[in-house]
Amino acid sequence: MLDFGLVQEALQERSLLLTRIAPHLVRPVPFLYPLTHRFWERPYVGMGMLLYDTLGLTGGRSNGVPVHKHLFRRGTLRAAPSLRDDVMIGSVRYYDAQVDDARMVVNVVRTAAHYGAHAANRLAVVDFLHEGEHVVGARVKNQEDGTEFAIRAKQVINATGVWTDETQALVTDRGQLKVRASKGIHLVVPRDRFQSTVGLILRTEKSVLFVIPWGRHWIIGTTDTDWRLDKAHPAASSKDIDYLLERVNKVLKRPLTREDVEGVYAGLRPLLAGENDSTAKLSREHVVAHPVPGLVVVAGGKFTTYRVMARDAVDEATRAMDERVPASCTDRIPLLGADGFRAVWNRRQRLADRSGVHVARVEHLLNRYGSLAGEVLDLIKARPELAEPLPGADDYLGAEVVYATTHEGARHVHDVLTRRTRIAIEAWDRGVSAVPVVADLMAPLLGWSHVQRDNEVAHYLARVRAERLSQQQPDDESADAARMGVDDILPVK
Numbered sequence: 001m002l003d004f005g006l007v008q009e010a011l012q013e014r015s016l017l018l019t020r021i022a023p024h025l026v027r028p029v030p031f032l033y034p035l036t037h038r039f040w041e042r043p044y045v046g047m048g049m050l051l052y053d054t055l056g057l058t059g060g061r062s063n064g065v066p067v068h069k070h071l072f073r074r075g076t077l078r079a080a081p082s083l084r085d086d087v088m089i090g091s092v093r094y095y096d097a098q099v100d101d102a103r104m105v106v107n108v109v110r111t112a113a114h115y116g117a118h119a120a121n122r123l124a125v126v127d128f129l130h131e132g133e134h135v136v137g138a139r140v141k142n143q144e145d146g147t148e149f150a151i152r153a154k155q156v157i158n159a160t161g162v163w164t165d166e167t168q169a170l171v172t173d174r175g176q177l178k179v180r181a182s183k184g185i186h187l188v189v190p191r192d193r194f195q196s197t198v199g200l201i202l203r204t205e206k207s208v209l210f211v212i213p214w215g216r217h218w219i220i221g222t223t224d225t226d227w228r229l230d231k232a233h234p235a236a237s238s239k240d241i242d243y244l245l246e247r248v249n250k251v252l253k254r255p256l257t258r259e260d261v262e263g264v265y266a267g268l269r270p271l272l273a274g275e276n277d278s279t280a281k282l283s284r285e286h287v288v289a290h291p292v293p294g295l296v297v298v299a300g301g302k303f304t305t306y307r308v309m310a311r312d313a314v315d316e317a318t319r320a321m322d323e324r325v326p327a328s329c330t331d332r333i334p335l336l337g338a339d340g341f342r343a344v345w346n347r348r349q350r351l352a353d354r355s356g357v358h359v360a361r362v363e364h365l366l367n368r369y370g371s372l373a374g375e376v377l378d379l380i381k382a383r384p385e386l387a388e389p390l391p392g393a394d395d396y397l398g399a400e401v402v403y404a405t406t407h408e409g410a411r412h413v414h415d416v417l418t419r420r421t422r423i424a425i426e427a428w429d430r431g432v433s434a435v436p437v438v439a440d441l442m443a444p445l446l447g448w449s450h451v452q453r454d455n456e457v458a459h460y461l462a463r464v465r466a467e468r469l470s471q472q473q474p475d476d477e478s479a480d481a482a483r484m485g486v487d488d489i490l491p492v493k
């Protein structure tokens with residue numbers, strides 16, 4: 001789309017995340033771009049890759065990942081033996097970076113709280129407070145118990161993604177930003193279903209498709225379609241799943257089937273609506289607006305550029321304030337767990353010996369908690385039974401459920417199974433066998449009664465059933481209807 005500025009900004013942020021802000025969570029991943037045309041394609045793609053390598057450089061510093069490399073057919077097959085050799089003439093290998101987005105968000109919130117921010121979850125803004133034309137705060141509803149209260153503020157920043165149209169409408173009918181929801185789904189399949197030491201990026205008619213290494217799994221995605229149904233629970237339909245399988249099977253020696261799919265998940269991209277009808281062609285750029293005094297709105301953008309979006313929104317808000325606010329310094333603030341991460345990583349064998357936890361598990365903890373992994377190991381020291389892996393989800397330990405509840409704001413079993421961990425998409429049974437154990441570990445920490453504990457388990461099982469059912473439906477409408485009815489928030493009893 002010739003959005004060079006946008007690509008450069010994203011690459012510079014990626015480099016900052018890899019090297020300073022979140023080296024414990026963001027890691028480089030090699031990808032192959034298979035070439036199908038002789039002569040013109042290699043120099044054309046090579047130029048693009050060169051640009052990608054150099055746009056991310058800031059002040060001569062490394063951009064945090066190795067540069068691209070050309071491979072011939074033999075080298076390509078050595079890197080990805082399961083690729084069909086008749087669909088490519090060679091490839092270009094380049095590096096990108098990946099992150100578990102939910103872990104990243106929790107880490108950003110915890111870091112902000114560490115520096116004095118107040119964070120609250122499960123509070124919905126139901127209205128804004130006004131003094132004349134000015135917005136002076138928000139009226140919020142606690143979704144756990146239904147109570148409402150007011151929060152006053154000098155400036156309010158509205159950053160509600162795909163809900164921007166609705167939240168803007170609470171304050172003005174002169175809403176400046178229009179946001180469209182574009183649904184993207186991903187499939188999770190076991191790593192052993194095909195052999196490759198690298199990820200893949202494949203061209204499709206509208207966009208590209210990624211096959212991304214993810215621990216003991218592959219993630220395959222994504223789709224890009226307009227979504228006008230329930231925004232809280234975008235549902236993957238059978239058509240979406242078949243589309244991804246069909247596209248990836250074009251390049252694999254042994255095709256994947258529905259039986260190979262361990263998990264499926266769907267998300268919504270908040271895209272700034274323009275004239276273009278195709279969501280794949282809308283820019284991923286972000287925009288900050290100030291529709292009425294006291295209220296700033298930020299929307300669009302990419303996950304990678306979250307820090308720039310936040311900086312721009314706060315700058316806009318503080319411009320309207322009387323007191324002087326120092327310039328943003330978030331490009332120099334490592335997230336919690338980043339400081340000392342490499343030193344702790346080097347000591348991982350010693351940590352394993354001292355804690356009695358296998359070094360592979362210590363590595364897993366370091367990759368999730370960085371230098372804070374010691375806090376999880378301390379829980380195990382105090383209660384050795386917390387070193388037990390969860391049933392059906394061997395990658396995760398009981399201690400992680402406790403830590404998610406005491407340190408990471410988890411309020412319900414689905415918070416733990418879907419976001420603090422990824423059991424809901426990584427386990428064959430989607431967390432069905434883990435959920436009673438998770439509920440038992442959380443219950444005493446959150447003061448749940450027996451009824452509440454059972455309610456949590458039943459609710460999670462209903463959610464898994466609804467998601468499975470929705471994924472068998474032929475289209476968005478029927479998938480949405482099947483997914484509806486199981487809400488996310490449980491009332492406190």
Ligand SMILES: Cc1cc2nc3c(=O)[nH]c(=O)nc-3n(C[C@H](O)[C@H](O)[C@H](O)COP(=O)(O)OP(=O)(O)OC[C@H]3O[C@@H](n4cnc5c(N)ncnc54)[C@H](O)[C@@H]3O)c2cc1C
Nearest residue numbers: 123124125160161162163184222267268269301302303304
């Ligand atoms: C399939 C897919 C693949 C993607 N891949 C990439 C990628 O590779 N790289 C990349 O950089 N980006 C990627 N993105 C984009 C990225 O995920 C989004 O840009 C980002 O998550 C948007 O974040 P947001 O906070 O602006 O909005 P959202 O994530 O939509 O968050 C909005 C929040 O507002 C809250 N909210 C809504 N209404 C209210 C209310 N009334 N009161 C209080 N809170 C409210 C919601 O609960 C929600 O938490 C991808 C997105 C998808 C769907």
